[in-house]
Amino acid sequence: MKPGKSLLSHVKTWVWTIVIVVSILIGCAFGADLREIKERGSLRHLGVPYANFVTGSGDGLDVELVKLFAQHLGVRYEYVKTSWKDVIGDLSGKKVKPKGDDIEILGDVPVKGDIIANGLTILPWREKIIDYSTPTFPTQVWLVARADSAMKPIKPSGDINKDIAAVKAMLRERSVLGKADTCLDPALYSLKKVGAMVRLFNGSLNALAPAVINRDAEATILDLPDALIALEKWPGNIKVIGPVSPMQNMGYAFPKTSPRLRDTFNQFFKQCRKDGTYLRLIKKYYPAVFRYYPEFFEEK
Amino acid sequence: MRSVWTLPKRRNFALVVVSVALVTYIGFLLGANYLSQLELQESALEQLRQDTEKRATAVSYFYSERKNDLKDLAASREISIFFENKALGMSMEYGLRASLFGIAQSFERLLEDRKLDEDRIYTRIVFVDSDGKLLIDSQPINAKRGHEWDWKKFLAPESLAATIIAKHDRGRSRVMVSIPYFFKNKYTGQIIAWISAQTLYNHLVKVAGASSKRSVFIISGKDQFHFPADVESEAAFSGLSDLGNIEIGKTHRFEAVRKDGAKVNMLAVRVPVNDTPFSLVTVLPVTEVFGRAAPQHLLLAMGVLALILLSGTAIVLRINTQNLVLHARLKEASGRKREIEEKNQQLEKEIAERKRAEDLLKRTHDELERRVEQRTAELAKANKELRIEITERKRVEEALRESEERHRLLLESSPDPIVVYDMEGKATYINPAFVQTFGWSRDEFLGNRIDFVPEKNWPETKAAMGMLRGEKVESFETKCFTKDEKLLDIHLSSSIFKGKDGQPAGNIVVLRDITETKRLEAQLHHAQKMEAIGTLAGGVAHDLNNVLSGLVSYPDLLLMEIPEYSPLRKPILTIQQSGERAAAIVQDLLTLARRGAAITDVINLNDIISDYFKTPEHIKLEALHPHVQFEMNLEKNLLNILGSPVHLSKTIMNLVSNAAEAIPYGGKVFISTTNRYIDCPIKGYDDVQEGDYVVLSVSDTGIGISPDDLKKIFEPFYTKKVMGRSGTGLGMAVVWGTVKDHKGYIDVISTEGKGTRFELYFPVTRQEPVDKQTSVSIxxxxxxxxxxxxxxxxxxxxxxxxxxxxxxxxxxxxxxxxxxxxxxxxxxxxxxxxxxxxxxxxxxxxxxxxxxxxxxxxxxxxxxxxxxxxxxxxxxxxxxxxxxxxxxxxxxxxxxxxxxxxx
Incomplete structure (x- = not known):
């Protein structure tokens, strides 16, 4: 046997050994996520009051569903209040900054929760740091303007890209409210690039529509579920101009170290859809969305 | 008998008269009945009309409410929001469609809310826009809708109010309420709501009761029937098609053919439903209202029936008359028979009564005899018990007398004084020991309240009195005065005795004189103290004597070594004398501890006193108390006594020293001796017995001694002086011990502020003193x-x-x-x-x-x-x-x- 070949064989053996060990370690780490929750006896739900997902009054679509999930796991439900700014870090343990569809990790922060269930839109940058469940809710980001705005709602063309372009075309020198680090971050939809006067809102997402009515800006971008609630609450005061994003989905987020927990949730969610539990909750909290996208909520 | 036969003739005549009257009355009744039948038919028809009108009113109100429903719906915010958003230009895809959901929800609410009992009133609500396009339909998208309507036909912009639309389509009648919708005064659509014919018919039209053959139909126009499908099949009569032509308010008779082909005479009444295009028609067979017989036929039938009844009645009357005669005769015979039977029964009853009375009399007699025997036996038994009881009582009384005598003897012979008090605290009895101890006779004490308890002992006495009230009081010690004011130590014990009624009647107080016991106890206590001191002194004396040996023995050796003229001889002699005195004191201590050891020398007390006044101790005492004068008054012919010179010298020294120290600001101390014969005992500090005594008296004009201190001055270590400076606490104890060892007595008289006098009594001796030992040559x-x-x-x-x-x-x-x-x-x-x-x-x-x-x-x-x-x-x-x-x-x-x- 040649010395060179012997060295290569030796290296291969080491590489395989390392791969196996790492796999085992990762497996162990993954295996610990659900076990840890069961040992701890509580499921920590990270939430920020938003629309009817988390009302802030102890209920909401996501609050009820996570409570049912905790019950399914046989552990105690625990609500952990957080903010849009910290919610990703509170789950992943990493302080991150989105950069387009990518992220920059700024440092470590304490992990405070096991699951984000808060009408969290599935975005590419977020998927870099957290895992999502199967989609739980359809959404789209609309431009909503005050009723007396000179901007007129677009006429649907049947092509979503054309519709988005039509909406953005109207935004030049128009003031638009958004919220950083959320799915309503104007940077995600390149609003500045089309000449919009972007303003970042400091209040909660629920306060965006009232801010527009109060003339803080001419328009804002809203999630579809939030927009529908705003139309119900303030009819005649606002109008939907059109979409600034294609159809999106919301999902429940899990740490990347908790695959078992996520898989268990997906199975649980599937069962909820099958037995009508989820439909009942949707009709309770978002009847309009159910009517808007009945095909999404029909049992698959 | 004749009267029996004449009675029927009269009755027959009366019967004929009654029959004629009856026929007349029946004829009247038949006529009245005929007229009533006619009125009844009229009334039934009227009731039928009113019933139909009532139902028509209910249906009219029902449709009025439905029109209001649609008005409210048209005025709802949900519809206006949709059109407002539409006016803003919003598209269905982006937001406008959400507004339709609000309208749909309001439709659903109306469908759900409007019910009669549990049955929905509306089956479907739609909104058709002004273009005839269906915008909202309450029916699910996938629901089977049968066929679709031409919605444009429903558009009615000209009609401002809600209207009722009746449509007969393919054999089914459908009723809808429709109202136009205006947004900002512009016709924008039509709201149409379908009414459930089944609900309406079941709750407002249908005649209750399965047996009723009455049917009510809703008709619009002339030939449109509006009722549920099942009703249609049930009411399938031929010949009903003309009902739409019935004049409103009139009764219509017609012939109809049933399903089985039978012809039926029918009656119909038509009433309009106000504010609707409908009428209500009630249809029923004639027989349901008028019955099956006509009034004239009924009259004829009833007349024939009356004649038959009258004829039958006459025949029955005839037969009854004959039966009456026979019955009268039979009744007369049976009456007589009953009288005889009653008399027989009366006789039998009297015989039975007498027999019962005799039995009762006999039983009473027997009972009386039995009771007499029983009473006699009871009396004999009672007499026997009485005799036993008398004997027992005599025995008890005798025992009681013996007991009382025994107790009296006990009380009388008790060495302890006993007083019996009643509940009011009066003495009712004292025993001889009481008289002897306290001095009061029975006459003096009984019945009088004599307070022989010192004031300071009242608390104990009150406690004892508390016993009379049932409070528990232990026996205790107190003090009591005798009649001659002598204070005795008393141990008092008391107990309650009860009277015949079991209630406390008084108490018996036993007052045991423990004065002597107390004195002996004090002596014992004193002796024990002295024993303790003796033990202590004995323990230290040996060592002290060893220590003093140097002081006493070495001066002799030193004196032998130094010349006669040496100035050291005097101090050495003083050292030796002091040592010897110290040794003597130690010896005193030992003597005090072991009293009675050395009372053997015949001495004259005057010599002791004189020697004392020459001692360094007295010289020093005088120096310490320059304001005190010491005066002596010694009996020249003082008798001798047996005693210890050292002890007596010490005693004098102690007494004089104490006297001087009791004079803080100047005064005198007197020392005197005298011969005294005591012919009867003196009760003083010490009880001095009779005999010859030499009395040493030491008195001062000092501060005196308080009565409390006076009791304790002879106790060892009892001192008022400052320890270590002038007293050791043993001085007066040594005095007491010395006097007692000399078989003498002490009397002390002291008045605070004036002074104290000690008198020591020493028994005299007739022996002569031995010459003093002279120094022997070495x-x-x-x-x-x-x-x-x-x-x-x-x-x-x-x-x-x-x-x-x-x-x-x-x-x-x-x-x-x-x-x-x-x-x-x-x-x-x-x-x-x-x-x-x-x-x-x-x-x-x-x-x-x-x-x-x-x-x-x-x-x-x-x-x-x-x-x-x-x-x-x-x-x-x-x-x-x-x-x-x-x-x-x-x-x-x-x-x-x-x-x-x-x-």
Whole structure:
């Protein structure tokens, strides 16, 4: 046997050994996520009051569903209040900054929760740091303007890209409210690039529509579920101009170290859809969305 | 009999009259009945009309409410929001469609809310826009809708109000309510709501009751029937098609053909439903209203029936008349028979009654006799019990008398005074011991309230009185006055006795005189104290005497070494005297502890007093109290007493010293002696018995002694002085002990602020005093024999050795008994000087015993710092000589040694 070949064989053996060990370690780490929750006896739900997902009054679509999930796991439900700014870090343990569809990790922060269930839109940058469940809710980001705005709602063309372009075309020198680090971050939809006067809102997402009515800006971008609630609450005061994003989905987020927990949730969610539990909750909290996208909520 | 036959004739006539009247009356009734039948038919028709009108009113109100429903729907915010958003230009895809959901929800709410009982009123609500396009449909998208309507036909912009639309389509009648919708005064659509025919018919139209053959139809126009499908099939009569032509308000008769082909005469009434295009028609068979028979036919039938009934009645009357005659005769015969039977029964009843009375009389008689016998037996038994009870009572009374006598004797013979009090606290009995102890006679004490309890002892007395009220009181000690004001120590015990009714009747108080007991107790207590002091003094005396030996013994040796004119002789002599006095005090302590030891010298107290006034102690006392004058008044011919000069000197010193110290600001101390004969006992501080006494009196004009202190002044260590400066607490105890050892008495009289006087009574002796021992020349007790000194204390061995060596003796010394025994085995000596107490090791007695074993007749004297004990006496019995107390002087030890050697 040649010395060179012997060295290569030796290296291969080491590489395989390392791969196996790492796999085992990762497996162990993954295996610990659900076990840890069961040992701890509580499921920590990270939430920020938003629309009817988390009302802030102890209920909401996501609050009820996570409570049912905790019950399914046989552990105690625990609500952990957080903010849009910290919610990703509170789950992943990493302080991150989105950069387009990518992220920059700024440092470590304490992990405070096991699951984000808060009408969290599935975005590419977020998927870099957290895992999502199967989609739980359809959404789209609309431009909503005050009723007396000179901007007129677009006429649907049947092509979503054309519709988005039509909406953005109207935004030049128009003031638009958004919220950083959320799915309503104007940077995600390149609003500045089309000449919009972007303003970042400091209040909660629920306060965006009232801010527009109060003339803080001419328009804002809203999630579809939030927009529908705003139309119900303030009819005649606002109008939907059109979409600034294609159809999106919301999902429940899990740490990347908790695959078992996520898989268990997906199975649980599937069962909820099958037995009508989820439909009942949707009709309770978002009847309009159910009517808007009945095909999404029909049992698959 | 004739009257029986004439009665039917009269009755027949009356019957004919009654029959005619009856026929007439029946005819009237038939006529009236005929007229009533006609009125009844009219009334039934009227009721039918009213019933139909009532239902028509309900249907009219129902449709009125439905119109209002649609008006409210048209005015709802949900519809206007949709059109507002639409006016803003919003598209269905982006937001506008959400507004339709609000409309749909309001439709659903109306469908759900509007019900009759549980049945929905509306089956479907739609909104059709002005273009005839269906915008909202309450029916699910996938629901089967049968066929679709041409919605444009429903558009009615010209009609401002809600309208009712009746449509007959493919054999089904459908009723809808429709209202146009205007947004900002512009016609924008039509709201149409379908009414459930089933709900309407079941709740407002349908006639209740399964047996009723009445049917009610809703008709619009002339030939449109509106009722549920099942009703249609049930009411399938032919010939109903003309119902739409029935004149409103009139009754219509017609012939209809049933499904089975039978012809039926029908009756119909039509009533309009206000504000609707509908009428209500009630249809029913004629027989349901008028019955099956016509009034004239009914009249004829009833007439024939009346005639038949009248004929039958006449025949029955005829038969009845004949039956009446026969019945009368039969009744008469049966009446007589019944009278006879009643009389027989009366007789039988009387006989039975008499028999029962006799039985009762006999039973009463028997009962009476039985009761007499029973009462007699009971009386005999009661007499017997009475005799037993009388005997028992006599026995009890006798026992009671004996008991009372026994108790009386007990009380009378009790050595303890006893008083019996009643519940009011009055004495009702005192026993002889009470009279003897306290001095009051029965007449003086009984019935009078004599307070013989000192004021300060009232609390105990009140407690005792509390016993009368049932409070528990233990026996206690108190004090009571006698009649002659003598205060006795009393142990009081009391107990309640009860009367015949079981209630407390008084108490018996036993007042035991414990004065003597208390005195003895005090003496015992005192003796115990003195014993304790003795033990203490005995413990220290030996050591003190050893210490003092140096002071007493060495001056002799020093005086022998210095010249006669040396100025040191006086101080050395003073040292020696002080040492001797100290040794005497120690001896006093021992004597106090072991009183009665040395009362053997015949002395004259005046000599003791005079000597005392020359002592350094008194000179010092005078110096300390320059403001006090000491005066003596001594009996010239004072009798002698037996006593201890040292003790008596000490006693005088103590009394005088105390007297001087009791005078803080100047005064006098008197010392006097006198001979006194006491012919009867004196009750003073001490009870002085009769006899001849020498009385030493020491009095002062000082501050006096309080009564409380006076009781304790003779107790050891009781002092008011400052310890360590002028008193030791033993002074007055020594006085007391000395007096008692001399078999004397003490009397003390003191008044606070004025002064105190002590009088000491010493029994006189008729012996004469021995001449005072004169000093013996040293040559008389010098020698050359061998002497072994045995003492465990180094200093004592040195003193003894040096003294005896000075006298010419050959002296050896050892430090223990064991050592002495060993020494003597090989070195016999002429005399042993034995210390009695040596520690550790064997004492003087044991040492002497062992030496005697191999040197019988060995001569020895005993020296000891302790008082003479049994072991000293035991040694003396074995052959030892004098007992010499430490500390000793040269002359003393020398004389005793010489005397023993010369034996």
């Amino acid at each position: 040559e008389h007790y010098m020698g050359s024999e061998t002497i072994l000194v045995v003492d465990d204390v180094e200093e004592q061995r040195q003193i003894a050795s040096q003294m005896l060596s000075k006298l010419g003796y050959s002296v050896r010394a050892v430090s223990s008994g064991e050592e002495a025994v060993e020494y003597m085995k090989n070195n016999p000596v002429d005399l042993l000087v034995l210390d009695m107490i040596m520690d550790p090791g064997i004492d003087g007695l044991d040492t002497y015993k062992r030496i005697l074993e191999f040197h019988p007749g060995q001569k020895a004297i005993i020296v000891s710092g302790f008082s003479e004990t049994e072991r000293v006496k035991e040694a003396q019995r074995l052959g030892a000589g004098a007992y010499v107390k430490k500390p000793y002087i040269l002359e003393k030890i020398g004389l005793h040694v010489r005397t023993e050697l010369d034996k």
